[in-house]
Amino acid sequence: MRAVAGRRATAGGRPCQSRRADERHPDTSAVHAVGAHPRRSEHPSSAHLLRARPVAILATGLTLAACSRGGLAPDGTDASRIFDVTVVLTIAAVVVSLGVVVAWIWAVRRPGRSDIGADVDAAEATAERRLVLGGGIVMPAVVMAVLLGFGLWTMDAAPQQGDLEIEVVGHQYWWEVVYRDGPGVPTTFRTANQIRVPVDTDVTMVLRSDDVIHSFFVPQLAGKVDLVPGRENTLTFAATEEGTYEGFCAEFCGVQHAWMKFEVVATTPQEFSDWADRMARPAADPVTDLQAHGQEVFAGNSCVGCHAISGVDDSARIGPDLTHLASRDEIGAGVLGLDEENLADWIRNAQAIKGGSRMPPQQLSDDDLDALVAYLLALE
Amino acid sequence: MSATTTLRRLEASWEDPPGLLGFLGSVDHKRVGRRYLVTAAVFLFIGGLEALLIRTQLIGPAAGVLTPEQYNQLFTMHGTTMMLLFAVPAESAFANYFLPLLVGARDMAFPRLNMFSYWVFVCAGIFLYASALFGAVPDGGWFAYAPLTLEAFSPGRGLDIYAVGVVFLGLSTTAGAINFLVTTFKMRAPGMTVSRIPVFAWSIVAIAFMILLAFPSFTVGPLMLEFSRALDMKFFDSSAGGDPLLWQHLFWFWGHPLVYIQLLPSTAIVSTIIPVFSRRRLVAYSWVVAGMLSTAFISFGLWVHHMFVTGLPQVTTSFFSAVSLAVVIPSAIQFFSWIATMGLGTPRWDSPMMWCMGEMFLFLLGGATGVMVGLVPFDQLAHDTYFVVAHFHYLLAGAVVFGLTAGLHYWAPKITGRLLDERFAKVSFWVTFVGMNLTFGPQHLLGLWGMARRTFTYEQGLGWDALNLWSTIGSYVFGLGLLLVAANVVWSLRAGEPAGPDPWGGGTLEWSTPSPTPPYNYARIPVVTDRDPLWAADWATPGSPGDPEDPDDDLALVSSDLHHEVYLTAGPEAGSEGTRVMAGPSFAPLFTALAIAAVAVAMVARSPVFVSMALVGVVATAVWWFWPAEGRP
Amino acid sequence: MSDAVDAVTRGHGVPATRGRPIAFWGVVLLAVTESMLFVVLLVSWFYLWSRESQWPPAGVEPPELVVSGIRSVVLLSTSATIWLAERGLRRGDRRAAWNWTVATVAGAGFFLATHVREFVWQVPREFLWSDHAYGSMYWTILNFHGAHVAVGIIIWVFMLVRLGRGAFGPDDTVPFETASIYWHAVDAIWVFVWTSMYLLPNLLGG
Ligand code: HEA
Ligand code: HEA
Ligand code: CUA
Numbered sequence A: 001m002r003a004v005a006g007r008r009a010t011a012g013g014r015p016c017q018s019r020r021a022d023e024r025h026p027d028t029s030a031v032h033a034v035g036a037h038p039r040r041s042e043h044p045s046s047a048h049l050l051r052a053r054p055v056a057i058l059a060t061g062l063t064l065a066a067c068s069r070g071g072l073a074p075d076g077t078d079a080s081r082i083f084d085v086t087v088v089l090t091i092a093a094v095v096v097s098l099g100v101v102v103a104w105i106w107a108v109r110r111p112g113r114s115d116i117g118a119d120v121d122a123a124e125a126t127a128e129r130r131l132v133l134g135g136g137i138v139m140p141a142v143v144m145a146v147l148l149g150f151g152l153w154t155m156d157a158a159p160q161q162g163d164l165e166i167e168v169v170g171h172q173y174w175w176e177v178v179y180r181d182g183p184g185v186p187t188t189f190r191t192a193n194q195i196r197v198p199v200d201t202d203v204t205m206v207l208r209s210d211d212v213i214h215s216f217f218v219p220q221l222a223g224k225v226d227l228v229p230g231r232e233n234t235l236t237f238a239a240t241e242e243g244t245y246e247g248f249c250a251e252f253c254g255v256q257h258a259w260m261k262f263e264v265v266a267t268t269p270q271e272f273s274d275w276a277d278r279m280a281r282p283a284a285d286p287v288t289d290l291q292a293h294g295q296e297v298f299a300g301n302s303c304v305g306c307h308a309i310s311g312v313d314d315s316a317r318i319g320p321d322l323t324h325l326a327s328r329d330e331i332g333a334g335v336l337g338l339d340e341e342n343l344a345d346w347i348r349n350a351q352a353i354k355g356g357s358r359m360p361p362q363q364l365s366d367d368d369l370d371a372l373v374a375y376l377l378a379l380e
Numbered sequence B: 001m002s003a004t005t006t007l008r009r010l011e012a013s014w015e016d017p018p019g020l021l022g023f024l025g026s027v028d029h030k031r032v033g034r035r036y037l038v039t040a041a042v043f044l045f046i047g048g049l050e051a052l053l054i055r056t057q058l059i060g061p062a063a064g065v066l067t068p069e070q071y072n073q074l075f076t077m078h079g080t081t082m083m084l085l086f087a088v089p090a091e092s093a094f095a096n097y098f099l100p101l102l103v104g105a106r107d108m109a110f111p112r113l114n115m116f117s118y119w120v121f122v123c124a125g126i127f128l129y130a131s132a133l134f135g136a137v138p139d140g141g142w143f144a145y146a147p148l149t150l151e152a153f154s155p156g157r158g159l160d161i162y163a164v165g166v167v168f169l170g171l172s173t174t175a176g177a178i179n180f181l182v183t184t185f186k187m188r189a190p191g192m193t194v195s196r197i198p199v200f201a202w203s204i205v206a207i208a209f210m211i212l213l214a215f216p217s218f219t220v221g222p223l224m225l226e227f228s229r230a231l232d233m234k235f236f237d238s239s240a241g242g243d244p245l246l247w248q249h250l251f252w253f254w255g256h257p258l259v260y261i262q263l264l265p266s267t268a269i270v271s272t273i274i275p276v277f278s279r280r281r282l283v284a285y286s287w288v289v290a291g292m293l294s295t296a297f298i299s300f301g302l303w304v305h306h307m308f309v310t311g312l313p314q315v316t317t318s319f320f321s322a323v324s325l326a327v328v329i330p331s332a333i334q335f336f337s338w339i340a341t342m343g344l345g346t347p348r349w350d351s352p353m354m355w356c357m358g359e360m361f362l363f364l365l366g367g368a369t370g371v372m373v374g375l376v377p378f379d380q381l382a383h384d385t386y387f388v389v390a391h392f393h394y395l396l397a398g399a400v401v402f403g404l405t406a407g408l409h410y411w412a413p414k415i416t417g418r419l420l421d422e423r424f425a426k427v428s429f430w431v432t433f434v435g436m437n438l439t440f441g442p443q444h445l446l447g448l449w450g451m452a453r454r455t456f457t458y459e460q461g462l463g464w465d466a467l468n469l470w471s472t473i474g475s476y477v478f479g480l481g482l483l484l485v486a487a488n489v490v491w492s493l494r495a496g497e498p499a500g501p502d503p504w505g506g507g508t509l510e511w512s513t514p515s516p517t518p519p520y521n522y523a524r525i526p527v528v529t530d531r532d533p534l535w536a537a538d539w540a541t542p543g544s545p546g547d548p549e550d551p552d553d554d555l556a557l558v559s560s561d562l563h564h565e566v567y568l569t570a571g572p573e574a575g576s577e578g579t580r581v582m583a584g585p586s587f588a589p590l591f592t593a594l595a596i597a598a599v600a601v602a603m604v605a606r607s608p609v610f611v612s613m614a615l616v617g618v619v620a621t622a623v624w625w626f627w628p629a630e631g632r633p
Numbered sequence C: 001m002s003d004a005v006d007a008v009t010r011g012h013g014v015p016a017t018r019g020r021p022i023a024f025w026g027v028v029l030l031a032v033t034e035s036m037l038f039v040v041l042l043v044s045w046f047y048l049w050s051r052e053s054q055w056p057p058a059g060v061e062p063p064e065l066v067v068s069g070i071r072s073v074v075l076l077s078t079s080a081t082i083w084l085a086e087r088g089l090r091r092g093d094r095r096a097a098w099n100w101t102v103a104t105v106a107g108a109g110f111f112l113a114t115h116v117r118e119f120v121w122q123v124p125r126e127f128l129w130s131d132h133a134y135g136s137m138y139w140t141i142l143n144f145h146g147a148h149v150a151v152g153i154i155i156w157v158f159m160l161v162r163l164g165r166g167a168f169g170p171d172d173t174v175p176f177e178t179a180s181i182y183w184h185a186v187d188a189i190w191v192f193v194w195t196s197m198y199l200l201p202n203l204l205g206g
């Protein structure tokens, strides 16, 4: 159902195995490169950068073979805007550097004089002044003015407000995601570590933090923006391709900064609103006895103190919302794939997997744990 | 007096007394400079070793060499060590040793303050590393962003040690800056007018001003951090009227000028060496000097380019983007002056020149990526990724380290009296150069692909494995190269060929003294009539200031009672003013430094009683310091 | 000796000049960096102020002006007394130097004592440094300045002791003059501190 555009798609596809930080395992199914697919040569959304096109196409051709990943494989409006700037800047940097190197080689090879004390004759004095002032002032001034103008122009091109607003709150070390009612979203609901957006729709992320500074970054979709306590920042972009995109926290936020990942899933608007409908509903009721026992374990233990499951107890906000846990494919902000074994490991002792995260080890009997896992895995 | 008696008397006046006083209380700027050099090199190797551990952890995906805690401590200490305990002190080392020599002085303006700077620096370094003994190593990154670094999120004493340690270290840097400035104002040889001051001395003037204006910000910020941690103050607490971004403003208002504080002496070394080996004077000297001074000035106006993605208004980011690009111009002037100098002359490829070429190349590339991140849209991609790591290592581990190493190769014969092995030096250059590019070249691409910095691991299947492996291999090669440099220096101490006073045909005053330079620096106060005095047509002709046969004992300034007698000048013309007796060796600077270290320890211990006692100690040692010498009231 | 050198350097076309002593430049540069310290502190003050709708925060009165105004006048007048002390010294009137320095210490002592009174008996009743960012800045900046005054007092007492032991005279004024540069700087900084922290919140606050 989901278009395979990124590595994340493989996470669901491969047998879900433990993906711990401290463990190396061969990954045969690895599709190298996030978004290793040809960049569409015409993005309708970045048509406003038409003038940069020819260069962009040329450079794309050159770099595609090896380099088209992450920020170099944009599938979103904001990322495409930035990609165009990247291409122009790279070319400018290479051209200017090469030019300087040519002048440098010329200078080294030029037969000079070596009469150190003597005065320089007038012609040479003018020539050298021209070189220093031309190369040192005029050339950079021109290059910088052009680049600055270009940069400022593209800054203005960034859209300010999207049709759909999604609130993202950074926590050490996971992402709380709140959908407020809007196009395709029937009513407010919460999820975590996974953000779904409809393609070709401008979406505004409203970014906040309750603890320390984090930074919201999905290289293929948009530039990064910090989440600063006491401030509210926004970021607007539209995904232009369906797919699952790797996102992560870019600002150092503590021990497990490396494992503060998330994914952005871009689907058709129809699929998106279907999903939102499902998510807005309270959690599925337990079907089997085992699951029913699991629900009791959840409600009777410390879990409810930190996690919300709407329909059971929707008050806690310390940990990720688990209402539809099973609709996600990862837990612990990307540290593990979601399957029975991993989930049990995580609940038993999250500290052994993601030391320093804010979920303490849980003392549960094996039976309780099995039931709890069965219950949680049924929360589609 | 005959020439030999003159020299003997000068030696007796200026030599350090034997024993502990001479060792701990020395005021010889060359001795202080040597100590700075060795200590900074030790910190380079410590910081480098930390880098190698970091790189080893990143050698492949999910490598389990380090725990996340250890990794975070390592990059924090690596960054802090390299910036504050290696780069800035290494510059101080050259400034200490060569500034007085370059301006033709016998001493620094405040000799005891100079020794004090060194002791404070050493104590601060030990203080920061003592954190390891207590298992409280700072782990908030070298820029220690609040609120992560507040007590609530970073309990333990690690960040107290960081906050107090950097303030303490700043004291040393500030004292050094005042000393360098006054030395250049007042101690220049007669006739060294403003337009005859060597470029390296100018670079020290520029950075000293930057230090005086930038470091206060890095005193206030960390003190606020410490007060927030220890006394629960609310500067950075958004729920009580504070603001986390205040910390970032305070940090980068210092942090940005800091990078040019590190860069300018290193480019000035290049401006010094290239003319010598091209046999032409530096082209557009006054533009180069103006460039350095304007870099110093502009550097205070671009700190916000480190905060482009914090959500500041677009007018603000646009302005700082523009200023970030403007700062290219003074750098470019220097660069083209080097090109023009080589074009006009005939370059000779001795090892100092090779390192200069390396510096230029890395500076060019690091500068070009600096321009790229200077544009806001691109920075939204590159910020906090390995692209930025690559950018600043090209400039720091590249331009700064290569420039300083060029200076080392150029000046080591003056310091030790012996030549380095040329062939060995060239091999070490190529190893280091290849290692440098291999380490940090691939990081540009990794950054663009989205590899965030300060992540202790990465997943398999992202396509990052190969480049990270190359980068790690490169770092080993880089380390090997620097090890070869160190080996060459150590080897030369014992087995190097005697250098003679002027192995390269240099034009500045220090080359007119024997190598190593005697304690009194100049047997006669030099009188300067040219920007490159030794290249003046009439240098070393009868009756000239450099006349080797001229036994002009008046200029020797021999003190009758063996005091440190120096000659002062004044004004832009460096007109002669008169003699002055400088302070001799003393234990007071060492003890004052120790008393201040006690204050720092007491602050980290959060004991008001102990802090007060230590402050009394500071006052007491300071009074001892300033108490006039025996025989005077 | 020095004259002989002069003669030689003149021979090379170097003019003779008179400049300021080394210590002068040292203390001027110290004053520059110290002033920058307060610039940074006051900029932080205004920065946090600009982000708040109410400054001082609700429940805190703006600082009072009368007593602090008197204290300011006393502190600033010590710049004059120390200048008089210097003048006395230059004229060889060591008694005047002594008296005016004592007056300086007394003025500074009054300032410091009232400062201590403010922070021991008054301010804590209203707010503590840990209450809000305003409180943190208030305590930090004013005590920073207070610490500078305390250092000044130590310096002047040190000078008095040496004066009493017979040091200084018309041709030995450098330590005195340089110490007074520091002192003038501390006074000048106070003008800005007082204006920013006492006066402006009254004029603009609320
Ligand atoms: C010695 C150190 C040094 C130097 C010299 C520079 C020089 C420059 N730096 Fe860099 N910088 C750092 C050290 C340095 N930097 C560090 C340590 C950080 C990161 C800190 C951290 O986050 O931990 C950083 C981060 C940094 C950022 C923030 C990135 C981010 O975090 O997102 C930016 C953004 O504008 C920037 C810009 C620049 C610019 C425009 C220059 C310019 O001054 C460069 C000018 C020089 C040249 C351009 C080369 C010579 C010129 C020519 C030969 C002329 C021809 C060239 C052209 C026309 C292009 N730097
Ligand atoms: C002057 C500054 C400077 C210098 C010279 C260096 C030098 C190096 N740096 Fe570093 N670096 C910084 C300043 C500097 N760095 C800063 C400011 C940061 C940011 C920190 C932060 O994010 O907070 C950083 C971060 C940083 C990172 C990113 C970490 C992360 O974000 O997760 C990396 C990773 O590759 C790195 C690598 C290196 C390497 C390989 C070197 C090499 O040049 C080192 C060369 C190697 C040696 C010098 C070793 C020599 C020693 C031996 C060979 C062993 C000798 C044996 C014995 C002693 C027995 N540095
Ligand atoms: Cu959150 Cu890094």
Ligand SMILES: [Cu+2]
Pocket: B255, B256, B259, B302, B303, B305, B306
């Ligand atoms: Cu900068």
